[in-house]
């Protein structure tokens with residue numbers, strides 16, 4: 183399944199990177215034991231990370247099984263999708279659908295996920311995407327809206 187989401191490994195790598203100065207300072211302070219401190223520190227991070235994910239996903243699954251199922255169907259992950267910047271810089275759209283929006287609605291500028299040959303109706307301004315054009319009903323006829331770019 184193709185996806186525009188930030189890969190999980192990258193988010194985890196950012197987390198480790200963000201925490202590493204703490205580990206390095208700890209290792210410097212406890213210099214003679216650095217060889218034990220560093221693996222213990224990063225080991226703790228990984229365990230903490232896995233634990234948080236297990237907890238978050240378990241929590242969502244327990245209290246919102248349908249929501250959990252929907253997120254999984256979309257290829258999402260409740261834990262990774264809930265993380266904010268700088269760990270996860272994905273837009274709301276990408277978190278929800280796994281895809282970047284392809285275009286903006288020419289009627290109202292709302293980012294919209296339209297696919298070739300697949301009808302879509304803008305929920306904000308009621309413009310229609312149909313036969314690879316944007317249309318608007320003027321009250322008496324359908325007119326083609328020009329893409330604003």
Ligand SMILES: [Zn+2]
Nearest residue numbers: 287290304307
């Ligand atoms: Zn619109």
